[in-house]
Amino acid sequence: MSSIFGSQAFGIMLTMLFYVFGQWVYKKTKLPFFSPFIVATVLLILYVEISHITLSDLLTDLSGIHVFLGPLIVSLAIPIVGKMDLIKRNFVVIFVGSLVGALVSIFTVLVIAPMLGIDETLVASLIPKASTTPIAIEISERLGGIRAITVAVVVLSAVIGAVVIPSLIKVLRIKDARIIGLSLGSTSHAIGTAKAFEFDQEAGAIASVSLVFTGVLTAIIAMFL
């Protein structure tokens, strides 16, 4: 029996079950806190706590899912190529906005984290926070960070950005779709992109492009750290 529950097939099945359940919960509640990702992660953590399966065994079982992160990053070329016209028209602006977003995020972490007394071992995990999660995991591992902490920090950043930035946009009365898209896409990733689409279509499209640009630029800047 235990060999069935400790198998890759069971682990992956359970993750899918929790994720699909999360999709259902999210559809019913519409609360950002009940995103399929958060629901599935919390349920898996509870599962580890109450079952006899250890975390490291579960993670070994789930490595089949983790394997797809690399191909997933490569696939980010597909949404980009569909927006080539938009990119050509706004290349300089998108490049500058994403570069500034990536640089300021990295340097504020490097400068402010020690000022706040944040543990040194956490800094490497915090550096890629402006990057979209799959790329952030790679950068974090490269810098000697802890991937689980990076995922938590990136998701927290996205949520905070999606709450704070739309109100800043309204307070400062920013109307330019490019600025709205860039500021949401390069600080708040996928959640920010969804918010940008609520402002307008062009802002959303720019946000989805700047999400990829910021991720790639963060990876390139991290090369020099």
Added chain:
Amino acid sequence: MNLFRQIFFILLFYVFGEILSALVLAIFPSVYLPGTILGLGLLLVALSTKILPKKEVESVGTFLTSNMAFFFIPAAVGVIEYFDILSAQILKILALILISTILSFLAIVASVKLTLGILRKREGGTSE
């Protein structure tokens, strides 16, 4: 829509990226460009030059990117190991994220406005 071909092509570009990354590292020992980022770049070039038609990767690639969060659940579950360190520092981390987000936002707004201004001047103020 042959799913095997699509998965094959995505994995192929992933492998191309990893090979290129290793090559770059062999020639310039201090330059580490992640293979995934190079794979993304190579696929972008292949798709935009139409060497590889978009339909050869579209369904699988879109499935992966639009369900991104699912694929990093395993990475997120590991967070229980770090509950102690995270809960001890969570307020500081939240403060850092908040400050960093606001500063990034202001810097992006300022730099994009500046860039748009320069571009407009170059074009003689006729168009955006």
